[in-house]
Amino acid sequence: MFKKVLVANRGEIALRVIRACQELGVKTVAVYSEADASAPHVREADEAVCVGPAPSSQSYLVGERLIEVAKAMGAEAIHPGYGFLSERAWFARAVREAGLVFIGPPAEAIEAMGSKTAARQLVIAAGVPVVPGNAEGVKDADEARAIAETYGYPVLLKAAAGGGGKGMRVVRTADELSAALDSARREAKNAFGDDAVYLEKYIEGPRHVEIQVLADAHGTVLHLGERECSVQRRHQKMIEEAPSVAVSPELRARMGATAVAAAKAAGYVNAGTCEFLLDRDGQYYFLEMNTRIQVEHPVTELVMGLDLVQWQIRIAAGEPLPFQQTDFAPRGWAIECRITSEDPTNGFLPSTGRIEYLHLPSGPGVRWDGGVEAGSDVGLHYDPMLAKLIVHAPSRSLAIARMRRALLELTVDGIETSRGFHLRVMDDPEFQSGDISIQWLEQRLGTLTSPTADRETLQLAAIAAALVAHEERSGGRVVSPAPEQGGSPASVSRAGSGWAAVGRREGLRS
Numbered sequence: 001m002f003k004k005v006l007v008a009n010r011g012e013i014a015l016r017v018i019r020a021c022q023e024l025g026v027k028t029v030a031v032y033s034e035a036d037a038s039a040p041h042v043r044e045a046d047e048a049v050c051v052g053p054a055p056s057s058q059s060y061l062v063g064e065r066l067i068e069v070a071k072a073m074g075a076e077a078i079h080p081g082y083g084f085l086s087e088r089a090w091f092a093r094a095v096r097e098a099g100l101v102f103i104g105p106p107a108e109a110i111e112a113m114g115s116k117t118a119a120r121q122l123v124i125a126a127g128v129p130v131v132p133g134n135a136e137g138v139k140d141a142d143e144a145r146a147i148a149e150t151y152g153y154p155v156l157l158k159a160a161a162g163g164g165g166k167g168m169r170v171v172r173t174a175d176e177l178s179a180a181l182d183s184a185r186r187e188a189k190n191a192f193g194d195d196a197v198y199l200e201k202y203i204e205g206p207r208h209v210e211i212q213v214l215a216d217a218h219g220t221v222l223h224l225g226e227r228e229c230s231v232q233r234r235h236q237k238m239i240e241e242a243p244s245v246a247v248s249p250e251l252r253a254r255m256g257a258t259a260v261a262a263a264k265a266a267g268y269v270n271a272g273t274c275e276f277l278l279d280r281d282g283q284y285y286f287l288e289m290n291t292r293i294q295v296e297h298p299v300t301e302l303v304m305g306l307d308l309v310q311w312q313i314r315i316a317a318g319e320p321l322p323f324q325q326t327d328f329a330p331r332g333w334a335i336e337c338r339i340t341s342e343d344p345t346n347g348f349l350p351s352t353g354r355i356e357y358l359h360l361p362s363g364p365g366v367r368w369d370g371g372v373e374a375g376s377d378v379g380l381h382y383d384p385m386l387a388k389l390i391v392h393a394p395s396r397s398l399a400i401a402r403m404r405r406a407l408l409e410l411t412v413d414g415i416e417t418s419r420g421f422h423l424r425v426m427d428d429p430e431f432q433s434g435d436i437s438i439q440w441l442e443q444r445l446g447t448l449t450s451p452t453a454d455r456e457t458l459q460l461a462a463i464a465a466a467l468v469a470h471e472e473r474s475g476g477r478v479v480s481p482a483p484e485q486g487g488s489p490a491s492v493s494r495a496g497s498g499w500a501a502v503g504r505r506e507g508l509r510s
């Protein structure tokens with residue numbers, strides 16, 4: 001096992017890796033930018049080194065500097081977390097060539113899965129189902145039309161050089177094709193500097209279901225079931241859960257075996273995730289493989305009962321996995337809500353400022369993976385995700401109730417967050433039914449984020465708070481139930497103010 005690991009990341013995932021190392025008895029070196037000098041991950045690590053000014057391009061992304069710091073501090077390995085350099089093959093290779101261990105897949109596996117078209121060829125050869133499509137770019141509108149005829153409409157135009165939805169165009173009839181192709185090329189050129197566009201059969205209203213894979217360096221490749229990630233906004237996941245209401249044990253075994261085959265074809269080692277589209281009649285199609293630990297890994301950890309980050313570190317240190325596939329069947333239900341510094345009542349615009357007060361939920365089945373505290377300054381340099389709130393319960397409906405309770409306990413004062421949005425989703429009958437697809441949130445966004453609901457809520461809270469404050473001053477009871485009805489002065493004084501007391505009790509806080 002390593003004696004010391006450098007954690008090449010920031011925020012909640014840096015703290016997550018540091019905690020995993022601490023439990024393994026491994027010392028940690030944190031890196032931080034000048035803007036993160038007082039961040040929790042810096043304080044929790046055994047040692048910490050400033051690697052540059054706030055912009056990521058001058059700090060967290062300067063791979064050569066991170067490698068130099070690792071060597072200078074005597075770290076034997078580097079954990080990249082997610083984002084930043086976690087899926088840069090050149091970085092994984094440079095770490096290895098510096099005589100250090102990259103805690104993740106081999107550089108070759110990152111390369112194999114890094115190019116969407118190369119990945120597609122690789123998995124097709126392994127018998128993995130992919131969406132019908134021509135992986136090479138289409139030459140012109142005539143060729144596109146001919147290919148579209150073979151698949152039947154609707155078809156989807158996609159940028160060969162990138163993912164995340166940029167350059168994607170749904171084409172429903174032949175006469176739309178030419179204009180759609182031109183605009184897809186323009187967007188692809190702007191986004192990726194490469195206007196190559198290819199064409200696939202469009203899968204209507206699918207779910208985004210991904211399979212966690214875990215492989216050691218001795219040939220064991222296992223899957224750890226699925227995660228339902230269909231609640232997305234502009235290709236940004238907002239809520240994830242495990243397992244998925246749409247995946248039976250039989251389908252889980254089939255999708256899992258498919259993901260294992262894809263991983264084996266790539267010579268994969270360590271933790272990785274295969275993303276699929278799952279359509280309404282149970283057909284699934286490989287989209288891409290993410291060669292990193294993912295933000296949403298906790299929901300898998302909770303239903304499968306293991307620490308994925310610790311197993312990443314053990315695998316990188318050469319340990320064999322002591323499991324067999326039949327060890328893994330999901331137990332209970334887990335849901336994750338991404339708590340972001342965005343204002344859902346204002347188009348999810350970023351919210352910046354100082355976190356003046358932070359009250360974290362706790363109690364049975366509640367987990368907070370967060371990288372902020374009261375006093376943290378939230379700016380625009382980094383991703384707006386501050387933390388993940390994850391719950392685990394025996395069933396999906398109990399997990400939804402638990403998530404609602406935890407969100408009501410959560411208080412973040414000083415900046416706007418996505419908390420209110422998540423509360424509305426938990427209360428939404430369609431979400432509660434589980435009948436959602438990747439299109440659900442965009443269709444529902446209008447009602448889930450209406451500012452009027454917030455205004456009414458706040459007006460109600462203001463009136464109630466004024467009454468509670470009056471009650472406190474006059475010693476009379478206006479709104480708090482009498483002790484014999486379960487009320488108590490503590491419930492008012494606990495919150496420290498009328499607003500919070502009433503808001504918390506009535507679930508009115510915005």
Ligand code: MV4
Binds near residue numbers: 287
């Ligand atoms: C698709 C698709 C439907 N049919 N491909 C979005 C970005 C990239 N991950 C692939 N994506 C999609 N590819 C075919 N043939 C629908 C999407 C898609 C999507 C996929 C997963 C999660 C969210 C999504 C949101 C919009 C579109």
